[in-house]
Amino acid sequence: MPRIQLFLPLAFFALLLAACRSPGASLFGDVQAAQPPVSTLTEAPATGQNSPPSSLAVPSIIASLPEKSSETCPVTQPPDAPFVPPAPYPPQPPGDDQFWFGENGLWTALPRSGSWRQLALGEKFWWWSEEFDVSEDTTPDLQVSAWRLDGSAPDFQASGATNGYHQSFHWAMLVGVQLPQPGCWAFTGQYEDHQLSFVLWVPPE
Secondary structure, X not given: OOOOOOOOOOOOOHHHHHOXXXXXXXXXXXXXXXXXXXXEEEOOOOOOOOOOOOOOOOOOOOOOOOOOXXXXXXXXXXXXXXXXXXXXOOOOOOOOOEEEEEEOOEEEEEEOOOEOHHHHOOEEEEEEOXXXXXXXXXXXXXXXXXXXXXXXXXXXXXXXXXXXXXXXXEEEEEEEEEOOOOEEEEEEEEEOXXXXXXXXXXXXX
């Protein structure tokens, strides 16, 4: 495996990584972060509500879901015109089962299947922006929120953002994510004045 170069110490990131090491589950394998995120809590809608925080944009594909199954979850699909990040970022994500989603100001890698089980167990969630400069900003102001579309759910937990590097995808921003329940989840990432929303299916164990 290519050697990972880290910008900040890995002193206490072991806790997050330990939750993310289910074999074959991570989109990025054992790539590690540069600095341990500090656990924070992002408030989700109150029980019985299925609307995102008022400050976040709702993906246009979201609709009321009459049933709770993968077939009724409007997962985000690869766009007809694939997004290609600017240099020096690679034109394709690290894995064959992924696609880039977003624009130059903010993008991420999503599973082609639309299903990401590890998010309910604890996962490293990587984000990119051409405006992110790790030499000036080691802990970017990246905010990630999520809400369940097919039922109520407890609060969603995400870590504070840090950074990491791998030669297969260059410098990236990173948050640790653990969803409280499986189901159909909408996500919104906010970085600077850029916002990105999408939907993923998180299957039960």
